[in-house]
Amino acid sequence: MALEPPRRLVDTLTERYGAPRANAWLGRLPGLAADAVAARGLTVERPVAPGGRDSLLLLVRRPDGAPAALKIAPPFAGPGAERAALAHWKGWGAVETYDTAGGVQGAEDGSVLLERLRPEVSLRSLPDAKALLEAAGTIRRLWVDPPGGHGFETVEERTGRQAGPMRAGRAPAVLVEAALDARAAMVASAREEVLLHGAFRQGKVLAGERAPWLAVGPEPLVGERAYDLARPARDRVEDLVASESGASSARRRMNRLADSLDVDRDRLRAWALFRAVESATRALDAGRGAAAEVLLEFASWL
Template sequence: GGDEEGVLLLERLHPDVSVRSLPEAKALLEAAGTLRRLWVEPPASHFFETVAERTGRQAVAMRAGAAADAEVAPLVDAALAAREELLAEPPEERLLHGTFRQSKVLAGDRMPWLAVGPDPVVGESAFDLARLVRDRVEDLIAQPSGASTTRRRIKRLAESLEVDQERLRGWTLFRAVESGVRARRVGRERDAELLLEFAGWL
C-alpha cells in the first residue's frame, strides 16, 4: 500500500576531506574504486531515467547551441555522432551515480571513501566514468601535456574498471561537449572554453 515508511540512512562523513585532497593519480583510482562499488543491477521495474533519455534531452539543447554558434558546431556534431554509435549497441546496464566526480567522494567512517549527491540514471558504466576523466579540467588545460595526460587517464580508468576504452572516450567527449555548450549558454565563458578545449583533445 501507500503507507510504507521510508528509511533514511545517515552516515558520518568528513565534508572538508574529499578524495581531491589526494595526489592526482591516487585520487583518480580511489574515486574509480568508489564508483565501482556503487554500480548495481537496476531493479526489474525501475522508474529511473535512462542514459538514452537523459542524453536525448541534452542532445536537443546541444543542437540548439550549435545552431546559434558555428564555433561549437563541429564538436557538437562529433559528440552527437558518438552518442548515436554508443547507444546503438549498449553493453550491460547498471544503476549509475549520474553526477559522479572527485568532489562527490568524501572521507567516511564506515569506509575510507563514500560517494554523495547522486542523480541516478540507468545505463552503461562508461557513462558514469566519463565525468571522472575530466576532473580538475583546469589543471589539465594548464599543462603542456594535457592531451596526452587525458589519453592516459582514459586508458588507466578503462583498464582499472574493465570498461571499453573507446566507449569511455566517446562518453567523455559527449559529456564534455554537453557541459561546455551548457556553460556557454548560461554565460560561464571560462568554463565553456576549458571544456570545449578539453573535448577537442578527444
C-alpha cells in the same frame, strides 16, 4: 528557521532550472527545512557551505545525539531517484540513508536523512594518482543490477533530452556534431544495464567513518559503465589544459581509468566527448565562458 541558501545552490538551480522555478522553491526552503527538522526531532548544528549544487545540506543531531546530515532538494531535481538509489546500495560504496525509500519522511519535502560524512574532505584533497585509484574502487561498488521494476531514467533518455539544447546552443558546431554522433553510436550499440551514479567525480566522494571514502549526491540512471566514467575522466581538467602535454596526458589518464575498471577505451572516449560538450553548452548558456573554454579544449583532444 533563519536560513540563507548558499550562493552555489542559488546559482546552480537558476542555471539548471531557470530563475522563476528556482526562486519559487528557494522562497519555500526555510519552511521546508524547519518542517523536516521538526518531523524527525533533529537539532541543527549548521548548514554546509558552499554545500551541494542542487540541494541544501544541514549538519544535524538525531534525537539520541548521534550525528547525521539532512539533505533537502527541490522536487524538480529528482530527489526520489536519489533516495531510491541510496536505499538500493544500502551503504555499499555510497553514503547510507536513515530514511526508507518509500517512507513518509522526505516523500513530500524532498528531504533525506543521511549518515554524517566529512563534507570538507573529498578525493580532490588527494594527489591525482591516489585519487584516481580511490575513485575507481568506489565507483566499482556502485555498479550493481538495478532493482526490479525500477523507475530510473536510462542513459539513452537522459542524453536524448540533452541533445536538443546542445544543437540550439553556442558551442562550436563541429564539436557538437561529433558529440551527438558519438552519442548515437553508443546508444545504438549499448549492451549493458547497471545502476549508475550519474554525477560521479572526485568531489562527490567524501571521507567517512564507516568506510574511508563514500559517494554522495547521485543523479542515478541505468546504462553502461563507460557513461559513468566519462565525468571523472576529466577531473582536474584545468590542470590538464594548463599543461604543455595536456592532450596526451588526458588520453593516458583516460586509458588508465578505463583499463583499471575493464571499460572499453573507445566507449569511454565517446561518452567523455559527449558529456564535455554538453557541459560546455550549459556553461556558455549561463555566461560561464571561461569554464566552457576549458571543457571545449578537453573535448577537442578526444
